[in-house]
Amino acid sequence: MKYVLGGAILILLLFSVLQNGEIISRTFFPNETFVAQISLNGGGNNTEDFLPGNETKKDKPVNCPVTISEESVEFPGPIIINEVAWMGDEESFSNEWLELKNITGTLVSLSGWQLLDKDEQIKIIFSNQEMGPGDFFVLRRGRDFSGNLRNSEEEVRLFNPDCGLIDKVAALPDWPAGDNKKKFTMERSPDFSWYTSSQVGGTPGGENSVFVPPAAVKTETPLPDAPEEGKISAKISINTAGLEELQKITGVGEKIAQRIIDYRNANGPFTRIEDIVNVKGIGDVTFLKMQGEISL
Numbered sequence: 001m002k003y004v005l006g007g008a009i010l011i012l013l014l015f016s017v018l019q020n021g022e023i024i025s026r027t028f029f030p031n032e033t034f035v036a037q038i039s040l041n042g043g044g045n046n047t048e049d050f051l052p053g054n055e056t057k058k059d060k061p062v063n064c065p066v067t068i069s070e071e072s073v074e075f076p077g078p079i080i081i082n083e084v085a086w087m088g089d090e091e092s093f094s095n096e097w098l099e100l101k102n103i104t105g106t107l108v109s110l111s112g113w114q115l116l117d118k119d120e121q122i123k124i125i126f127s128n129q130e131m132g133p134g135d136f137f138v139l140r141r142g143r144d145f146s147g148n149l150r151n152s153e154e155e156v157r158l159f160n161p162d163c164g165l166i167d168k169v170a171a172l173p174d175w176p177a178g179d180n181k182k183k184f185t186m187e188r189s190p191d192f193s194w195y196t197s198s199q200v201g202g203t204p205g206g207e208n209s210v211f212v213p214p215a216a217v218k219t220e221t222p223l224p225d226a227p228e229e230g231k232i233s234a235k236i237s238i239n240t241a242g243l244e245e246l247q248k249i250t251g252v253g254e255k256i257a258q259r260i261i262d263y264r265n266a267n268g269p270f271t272r273i274e275d276i277v278n279v280k281g282i283g284d285v286t287f288l289k290m291q292g293e294i295s296l
Contacts, residue, residue, distance in 0.1 A: 064114050064163040076167040078104040079113075079131065081158060082188045083208060084169060086149040087180040089201050096141040096149050098156065099204055101188075102131040112161030115139070118154055121147025138204045151180065169194070182283045187211075198285050235295040238276055239269040249293050251286040270296055 082101035089095045098115070102108050110126035117123075122145045131137055139145060149156070155170040169176075169186075177194040178186035185202030186194050189211060198209040236249055238260060246257035256279065263279050270276060273294050277287050 064159040
């Protein structure tokens with residue numbers, strides 16, 4: 001009989017503990033040590049995350065949707081994706097970066113904004129960052145985000161705190177601009193279209209380079225100015241000139257001169273002077289400076 005009585009008392013004590021779990025927890029675990037509080041009375045799933053001191057509930061960021069598509073953004077802004085180095089730089093292909101720009105005349109808080117790529121390898125959730133009028137914000141791989149930008153079948157989307165799509169750029173299947181071989185970045189024009197930077201490595205943190213139409217680079221050959229004293233007066237043949245003579249061309253040092261020789265040994269004579277941009281270290285900008293000095 002005494003065992004039955006003892007068991008009943010034990011059940012009553014256990015029931016009392018369950019009913020007064022909150023009182024016990026507050027007695028033995030002061031609020032300043034709380035990370036989370038869980039109901040012990042069977043009140044359902046009401047677990048909440050708290051900041052130290054049990055004062056303010058944390059905001060849990062919602063994952064915004066990222067799906068590669070032809071969908072366009074009719075009115076991008078107030079922040080736009082202004083430049084993308086999806087090809088890395090001359091030092092390493094992994095030195096990728098993205099640049100944002102505030103295109104308004106007012107201060108914009110990025111708190112709660114998200115920047116995501118197609119597979120969420122890149123997932124940036126901004127906290128206290130602000131961008132003033134015309135400001136640039138460069139986000140670098142390895143410092144500001146992990147993951148990488150694919151060279152094709154990729155997409156990057158910028159969302160506001162309500163998951164409203166603010167801006168996007170996609171590789172369908174390829175990026176709309178940029179040059180992987182020459183390491184020219186992809187820059188935004190005033191009409192929000194994309195073009196290839198005229199500067200190797202682009203312009204991170206600064207105004208975009210001047211747009212140079214590809215047709216102008218290939219077909220427009222202005223007459224050279226009259227030679228100044230000490231400068232070359234006759235054009236140099238890029239098919240026959242030796243190492244020392246090639247170095248007289250603007251923008252060509254010993255290393256690039258050797259590359260020109262190596263290139264024509266491997267591929268045969270140049271068929272047009274514009275093909276010299278296929279030599280590593282010579283881009284469209286350098287070609288514009290040297291085109292009046294060279295011949296086949």
